[in-house]
Amino acid sequence: MRINQLCYSLLALALIASFYVSHSFWVWLLLVNLFTFLLYGADKYAARSNWQRVPEKTLLIFGLVGGWPGGAIAQQLFRHKTQKQPFKTWFILSVVANVVVLLGLVYQSELLEQISVL
Template identity: 55%
Template sequence: MTLNRFCYLLLIFAALGSLLTSHPLAMWFLLINVLTMSMYGADKMAARKGLRRVPEATLLVFGATGGWPGAIVGQQLFRHKTQKQPFKTYFFISVVASTAVMAAVYAFLPFSPL
């Protein structure tokens, strides 16, 4: 199994696992942020050792699905993907899009308080 498929398999498990809890949205954000931060660490380690890397598109997808706070922490903690300009631009766009979607969902869908 390739590393990219394994990352998406973890994403599916996080989604399914969060649905089985009493607060699925809160659990989703916790799981996706921990996974995203871990992926940045694993990618940095792979870069240092010359191993197979996590594709940038996968990192961006995890950030765009709500894991962007974990991505920011992972970038700063592991000093990874902080200088590459095209990635920084795409990451910023994904953060803005993710925040806009979360705000729209919150504004237009009725939620019961946690």
């Protein structure tokens, strides 16, 4: 599955690139969202051209690791994967998981800040 190797190579490239900049978290989010957006577009094009598709599992993993905003925008822009079940359910669950983790990180940082003040 060469398409999967390419997808995960892009993910690894984004991770490596994000370590070499000062705001690595934000660079990671920017790159993973850009790559997720592009993957949805490539998958839509492949579907229309009858080419090898990007596996749904790969699209979901990209969303789960932070690329869900890019995936959500691409879904609407390309009209791709907006009605397909159970993909839609899994995508929404990945968004919820991301929001919960983000809220947990914000809560933890505020808690640590309050402790350091004491």
